[in-house]
Amino acid sequence: MSVESISAAIRDVVDFPKKGIIFKDITPVLKSEKLFREVVDIIAKRYEKRKPDYFVAIESRGFLFGSALAYKLGCGLVPVRKKGKLPYKTIEESYALEYGTATIEVHADALGKGDNVIIIDDLLATGGTAAATAKLVERLGGKVVGFEFVIELAFLSGRKTLSKYDVNSIIVVN
Ligand code: AMP
Numbered sequence: 001m002s003v004e005s006i007s008a009a010i011r012d013v014v015d016f017p018k019k020g021i022i023f024k025d026i027t028p029v030l031k032s033e034k035l036f037r038e039v040v041d042i043i044a045k046r047y048e049k050r051k052p053d054y055f056v057a058i059e060s061r062g063f064l065f066g067s068a069l070a071y072k073l074g075c076g077l078v079p080v081r082k083k084g085k086l087p088y089k090t091i092e093e094s095y096a097l098e099y100g101t102a103t104i105e106v107h108a109d110a111l112g113k114g115d116n117v118i119i120i121d122d123l124l125a126t127g128g129t130a131a132a133t134a135k136l137v138e139r140l141g142g143k144v145v146g147f148e149f150v151i152e153l154a155f156l157s158g159r160k161t162l163s164k165y166d167v168n169s170i171i172v173v174n
Contacts, residue, residue: 053115061122093132113141124149127161
Protein backbone atom coordinates (compact mmCIF):
# COMPACT_ATOMS: atom_id res chain seq x y z
CA MET A 1 0.00 0.00 0.00
CA SER A 2 1.25 3.46 -0.85
CA VAL A 3 0.28 7.02 -1.55
CA GLU A 4 -0.08 5.99 -5.22
CA SER A 5 -2.74 3.43 -4.30
CA ILE A 6 -4.65 6.03 -2.28
CA SER A 7 -4.39 8.48 -5.17
CA ALA A 8 -5.57 5.86 -7.67
CA ALA A 9 -8.65 5.11 -5.55
CA ILE A 10 -9.88 8.72 -5.44
CA ARG A 11 -12.61 9.10 -8.03
CA ASP A 12 -13.09 12.23 -10.12
CA VAL A 13 -16.77 13.06 -10.57
CA VAL A 14 -17.18 15.66 -13.30
CA ASP A 15 -19.74 18.49 -12.89
CA PHE A 16 -20.68 17.62 -9.29
CA PRO A 17 -22.26 19.31 -7.37
CA LYS A 18 -22.40 21.85 -10.20
CA LYS A 19 -21.07 22.35 -13.70
CA GLY A 20 -17.32 22.98 -13.92
CA ILE A 21 -16.40 21.28 -10.61
CA ILE A 22 -14.40 18.06 -10.58
CA PHE A 23 -15.45 16.50 -7.31
CA LYS A 24 -12.83 14.36 -5.56
CA ASP A 25 -14.82 11.41 -4.23
CA ILE A 26 -13.06 9.70 -1.33
CA THR A 27 -15.72 7.00 -0.75
CA PRO A 28 -13.63 4.31 -2.55
CA VAL A 29 -10.81 5.05 -0.07
CA LEU A 30 -13.19 4.65 2.86
CA LYS A 31 -14.56 1.42 1.38
CA SER A 32 -11.11 -0.18 1.28
CA GLU A 33 -10.11 -1.25 4.79
CA LYS A 34 -6.46 -1.11 3.70
CA LEU A 35 -6.55 2.35 2.14
CA PHE A 36 -8.65 3.91 4.89
CA ARG A 37 -6.24 2.54 7.48
CA GLU A 38 -3.27 3.77 5.43
CA VAL A 39 -4.62 7.35 5.31
CA VAL A 40 -5.28 7.39 9.05
CA ASP A 41 -1.88 5.85 9.82
CA ILE A 42 0.04 8.33 7.63
CA ILE A 43 -1.52 11.27 9.49
CA ALA A 44 -1.35 9.63 12.93
CA LYS A 45 2.39 8.99 12.54
CA ARG A 46 3.07 12.74 12.46
CA TYR A 47 1.51 13.22 15.90
CA GLU A 48 2.49 10.09 17.83
CA LYS A 49 5.15 11.99 19.73
CA ARG A 50 3.31 15.30 20.02
CA LYS A 51 -0.27 14.30 20.55
CA PRO A 52 -2.72 17.21 20.14
CA ASP A 53 -5.50 17.72 22.68
CA TYR A 54 -8.16 17.69 19.96
CA PHE A 55 -8.79 17.02 16.30
CA VAL A 56 -11.10 19.74 15.03
CA ALA A 57 -12.97 18.15 12.14
CA ILE A 58 -14.76 20.08 9.41
CA GLU A 59 -18.24 18.97 8.26
CA SER A 60 -18.74 16.55 6.81
CA ARG A 61 -15.96 14.43 5.35
CA GLY A 62 -13.49 15.79 7.90
CA PHE A 63 -15.54 13.92 10.53
CA LEU A 64 -14.71 10.56 8.93
CA PHE A 65 -10.96 10.97 9.17
CA GLY A 66 -10.95 13.09 12.34
CA SER A 67 -12.88 10.57 14.38
CA ALA A 68 -10.60 7.69 13.37
CA LEU A 69 -7.54 9.80 14.26
CA ALA A 70 -8.95 10.90 17.60
CA TYR A 71 -9.64 7.26 18.46
CA LYS A 72 -6.24 6.05 17.29
CA LEU A 73 -4.20 8.71 19.09
CA GLY A 74 -6.43 9.01 22.15
CA CYS A 75 -7.46 12.65 21.59
CA GLY A 76 -10.82 14.39 21.73
CA LEU A 77 -12.84 15.32 18.65
CA VAL A 78 -14.47 18.72 18.08
CA PRO A 79 -16.89 19.10 15.16
CA VAL A 80 -17.12 22.34 13.18
CA ARG A 81 -20.47 22.41 11.38
CA LYS A 82 -22.49 24.43 8.94
CA LYS A 83 -24.66 27.05 10.61
CA GLY A 84 -27.72 25.74 12.40
CA LYS A 85 -26.60 22.15 13.00
CA LEU A 86 -25.00 22.35 16.45
CA PRO A 87 -27.51 22.22 19.32
CA TYR A 88 -25.81 24.24 22.07
CA LYS A 89 -24.45 27.81 22.27
CA THR A 90 -22.12 28.50 19.34
CA ILE A 91 -19.73 31.04 17.87
CA GLU A 92 -19.67 31.51 14.12
CA GLU A 93 -17.45 32.68 11.26
CA SER A 94 -18.53 33.62 7.75
CA TYR A 95 -16.32 33.50 4.70
CA ALA A 96 -16.61 34.28 1.01
CA LEU A 97 -17.49 31.66 -1.57
CA GLU A 98 -17.34 32.08 -5.33
CA TYR A 99 -20.98 33.21 -5.13
CA GLY A 100 -22.13 34.47 -1.74
CA THR A 101 -20.94 33.47 1.72
CA ALA A 102 -20.89 30.44 3.99
CA THR A 103 -21.09 30.31 7.78
CA ILE A 104 -19.63 27.66 10.05
CA GLU A 105 -20.00 27.20 13.79
CA VAL A 106 -18.42 25.51 16.79
CA HIS A 107 -19.79 25.09 20.29
CA ALA A 108 -18.77 28.02 22.47
CA ASP A 109 -17.36 25.65 25.13
CA ALA A 110 -15.67 23.25 22.70
CA LEU A 111 -12.12 24.47 23.37
CA GLY A 112 -10.29 26.30 26.11
CA LYS A 113 -7.24 28.49 26.44
CA GLY A 114 -4.04 26.77 25.31
CA ASP A 115 -5.66 23.66 23.83
CA ASN A 116 -3.49 22.30 21.02
CA VAL A 117 -5.52 21.31 17.98
CA ILE A 118 -5.08 19.80 14.56
CA ILE A 119 -7.71 20.88 12.04
CA ILE A 120 -8.67 18.15 9.60
CA ASP A 121 -10.70 17.96 6.40
CA ASP A 122 -10.73 15.69 3.37
CA LEU A 123 -9.72 18.36 0.87
CA LEU A 124 -8.01 21.76 0.70
CA ALA A 125 -9.31 23.91 -2.15
CA THR A 126 -9.19 27.73 -1.72
CA GLY A 127 -8.58 27.38 2.03
CA GLY A 128 -11.58 29.57 2.97
CA THR A 129 -13.24 26.91 5.11
CA ALA A 130 -9.98 25.97 6.82
CA ALA A 131 -9.03 29.60 7.56
CA ALA A 132 -12.48 30.27 9.06
CA THR A 133 -12.09 27.14 11.20
CA ALA A 134 -8.71 28.39 12.47
CA LYS A 135 -10.39 31.68 13.44
CA LEU A 136 -13.02 29.80 15.45
CA VAL A 137 -10.33 27.78 17.23
CA GLU A 138 -8.28 30.89 18.02
CA ARG A 139 -11.30 32.86 19.24
CA LEU A 140 -11.85 30.11 21.84
CA GLY A 141 -8.20 30.34 22.94
CA GLY A 142 -7.01 27.21 21.13
CA LYS A 143 -3.71 26.91 19.31
CA VAL A 144 -3.69 25.59 15.74
CA VAL A 145 -0.73 23.21 15.68
CA GLY A 146 -1.39 22.27 12.07
CA PHE A 147 -3.77 21.33 9.28
CA GLU A 148 -4.21 17.89 7.77
CA PHE A 149 -5.86 17.18 4.42
CA VAL A 150 -6.08 13.99 2.41
CA ILE A 151 -6.13 15.94 -0.89
CA GLU A 152 -4.81 19.38 -1.80
CA LEU A 153 -5.88 21.13 -5.01
CA ALA A 154 -2.64 23.09 -5.32
CA PHE A 155 -3.86 25.19 -8.27
CA LEU A 156 -6.39 26.88 -5.94
CA SER A 157 -3.56 28.10 -3.64
CA GLY A 158 -5.21 27.18 -0.34
CA ARG A 159 -1.74 26.87 1.17
CA LYS A 160 -1.26 30.62 0.63
CA THR A 161 -4.42 31.37 2.57
CA LEU A 162 -3.01 29.23 5.42
CA SER A 163 0.56 30.51 5.06
CA LYS A 164 1.13 31.13 8.78
CA TYR A 165 0.33 27.51 9.64
CA ASP A 166 1.87 24.08 9.21
CA VAL A 167 -0.12 22.43 6.39
CA ASN A 168 0.13 18.76 5.39
CA SER A 169 -1.62 16.89 2.63
CA ILE A 170 -1.15 13.31 1.44
CA ILE A 171 -2.07 13.83 -2.20
CA VAL A 172 -1.30 17.04 -4.11
CA VAL A 173 -3.21 17.67 -7.35
CA ASN A 174 -1.44 20.20 -9.57
P1 AMP B 1 -12.26 25.56 0.34
O1 AMP B 1 -12.89 26.31 1.48
O2 AMP B 1 -12.38 26.26 -0.96
O3 AMP B 1 -10.84 25.15 0.66
O4 AMP B 1 -13.12 24.23 0.14
C1 AMP B 1 -12.91 23.15 0.96
C2 AMP B 1 -14.19 22.44 1.32
O5 AMP B 1 -15.00 22.19 0.20
C3 AMP B 1 -13.85 21.08 1.92
O6 AMP B 1 -14.74 20.80 2.99
C4 AMP B 1 -14.02 20.10 0.77
O7 AMP B 1 -14.55 18.88 1.21
C5 AMP B 1 -14.97 20.81 -0.20
N1 AMP B 1 -14.48 20.78 -1.59
C6 AMP B 1 -14.07 21.85 -2.33
N2 AMP B 1 -13.74 21.50 -3.57
C7 AMP B 1 -13.91 20.16 -3.64
C8 AMP B 1 -13.70 19.17 -4.68
N3 AMP B 1 -13.25 19.50 -5.90
N4 AMP B 1 -13.98 17.88 -4.38
C9 AMP B 1 -14.42 17.52 -3.16
N5 AMP B 1 -14.65 18.40 -2.15
C10 AMP B 1 -14.39 19.70 -2.38
